[in-house]
Amino acid sequence: MLRNIIRFKGFRKVINGGFSKPSLSSVKLTRRYNYNNGPSYRRFDNGDYSQKSSFKNFLLDKSSRKYLAILFGGCSLFYFTHLDRAPVSDRSRFIWVSRPLELTIGNYTYKATWRQTQQAILPSHHPLSIKIENIFMKIVEAAYKDPSVDNSLLDGIKWEIHVVNDPTASPNAFVLPGGKVFVFSSILPICANDDGIATVLAHEFAHQLARHTAENLSKAPIYSLLGLVLYTVTGANVINNLLLDGFLRMPASRQMETEADYIGLMIMSRACFQPRESIKVWERMANFEKQLNGGEVVNMEFLSTHPASTRRIENMAKWLPQASEIYEQSDCGSMGNYYKSFFSI
Numbered sequence: 001m002l003r004n005i006i007r008f009k010g011f012r013k014v015i016n017g018g019f020s021k022p023s024l025s026s027v028k029l030t031r032r033y034n035y036n037n038g039p040s041y042r043r044f045d046n047g048d049y050s051q052k053s054s055f056k057n058f059l060l061d062k063s064s065r066k067y068l069a070i071l072f073g074g075c076s077l078f079y080f081t082h083l084d085r086a087p088v089s090d091r092s093r094f095i096w097v098s099r100p101l102e103l104t105i106g107n108y109t110y111k112a113t114w115r116q117t118q119q120a121i122l123p124s125h126h127p128l129s130i131k132i133e134n135i136f137m138k139i140v141e142a143a144y145k146d147p148s149v150d151n152s153l154l155d156g157i158k159w160e161i162h163v164v165n166d167p168t169a170s171p172n173a174f175v176l177p178g179g180k181v182f183v184f185s186s187i188l189p190i191c192a193n194d195d196g197i198a199t200v201l202a203h204e205f206a207h208q209l210a211r212h213t214a215e216n217l218s219k220a221p222i223y224s225l226l227g228l229v230l231y232t233v234t235g236a237n238v239i240n241n242l243l244l245d246g247f248l249r250m251p252a253s254r255q256m257e258t259e260a261d262y263i264g265l266m267i268m269s270r271a272c273f274q275p276r277e278s279i280k281v282w283e284r285m286a287n288f289e290k291q292l293n294g295g296e297v298v299n300m301e302f303l304s305t306h307p308a309s310t311r312r313i314e315n316m317a318k319w320l321p322q323a324s325e326i327y328e329q330s331d332c333g334s335m336g337n338y339y340k341s342f343f344s345i
Contacts, residue, residue, distance in 0.1 A: 082218075086210045087149045088263040097214040099153075106177025106213065113182060114162075122163040132183055132201070133161040135194055135273075139202050142271035142330075143209060153209065171288065175204040177213050190284045195268075195277035202264035202271070210263060212256045223248065253305035261312055265323050272332030275323035282312045 082096045122129050140159065143149050157179040164184045171187035181204070191197045207213070223244055230240040269275040286309035301308040307315075 086259065086263075088146060088206075088266050089210070089259050090148065091259060093215050095211060095214050095218050097217045099214075102211065102214045102217070103178045105217070106180070110176050110178065110180040113176075113180075117162070117164045117166075117182070120164050120166045122165050124161070126163070128165075128185075129161060129163045131194075132163055132197060133159075135198050136161060136181060136201050136205070138271045138273075139198060139205055139267055142267050143205070145270060146267065149209065153211070171285075173200050173204050175201075175208050177208055190288055191281060192284065193277070195274045196281045196284075198268045198271065198273035199264065199278040199281045202268035202273075203260050204264075206260040206263035206267065207256070209267075210256070210259060212260070215256065219252065250305055254301070254307050257306050258312075258315060261307075261315060262319060265316065265319055266326055269323040269327040270330050272327070272330055275320060275327055278323075279313055279316045279320070282309050282316060285309045286313070 078096070079094055082094055083092050084095050085091070086093055124130075124133075136159065140154065143154060144151055159179040159181065161181045161183070164182060166184060167186050169184045169186050171184060171190055173181075173183045173187055175181050181201070183201070187200060188197070191200055226248070227237075227240050227244060230243060234240060265275055265278055268278070289309060301311065
């Protein structure tokens with residue numbers, strides 16, 4: 001809430017008004033009258049002006065630079081020694097969060113999601129649950145066959161498929177660390193067929209195969225440190241969040257979504273699902289988004305954590321030759337070539 005405090009000799013008047021917003025810090029303006037030197041003004045931001053000033057002085061102090069250099073060198077060494085390669089895409093990424101911690105967070109998220117959706121979850125013997133489980137397990141088996149995949153990330157995981165039968169929910173599906181899979185029935189019309197379901201499941205599976213959860217957790221302290229440095233320059237948390245979201249968080253999220261699209265497409269092709277269907281899935285998703293926006297195409301990708309559906313269609317078309325080659329070289333492709341050669345005799 002914006003608050004002006006005007007102090008006069010012997011009394012104080014408080015004026016409340018303006019607006020309140022959860023993400024904005026309260027601002028206090030204090031006006032003091034000095035009858036000898038005239039009026040003087042001081043501005044207090046968040047009540048910690050001295051702390052901000054002292055931290056800024058620390059950054060600029062010459063005697064502190066050697067400590068900052070040591071800190072920077074240590075952080076750089078830690079960063080480069082914790083770079084890892086993502087499977088299939090071979091992208092270099094920074095991960096320091098341990099696998100047990102990642103699984104613990106996944107388990108916590110699973111319990112919270114289960115409590116919210118348990119009333120609408122179909123039983124495991126339901127035909128739809130069995131169908132989706134069969135498609136998903138083919139994708140897992142195909143991941144084992146990929147030479148770039150570390151199979152230790154898949155060993156010992158008990159995969160559990162949960163189909164949430166709630167047509168009113170937003171179309172969604174996700175795979176949590178630890179093997180818990182949630183598929184909302186509202187996304188099935190967009191999938192349309194088994195190849196479409198495989199497109200969505202392979203994408204969500206790719207997030208966990210590439211350890212995107214651990215990557216996000218690993219970057220969180222870096223974002224916090226950068227936010228602190230920016231605060232010494234701007235003094236405004238709102239501007240800091242806009243800068244971090246616009247230039248770091250959201251681009252990184254879109255990069256991981258694009259990587260999951262790529263990895264998922266290659267794995268579903270290896271699992272004998274038609275890669276061309278992936279383009280049709282995102283075309284149907286684009287039409288759904290258009291209907292949701294009253295028939296208008298809204299492309300605000302730079303403000304989103306996900307790439308626009310039109311861009312995903314372009315990417316799928318670009319990757320399709322490689323995916324088709326994998327499809328032809330997979331077991332199903334070999335079987336097809338066998339029958340072709342048999343009837344050509």
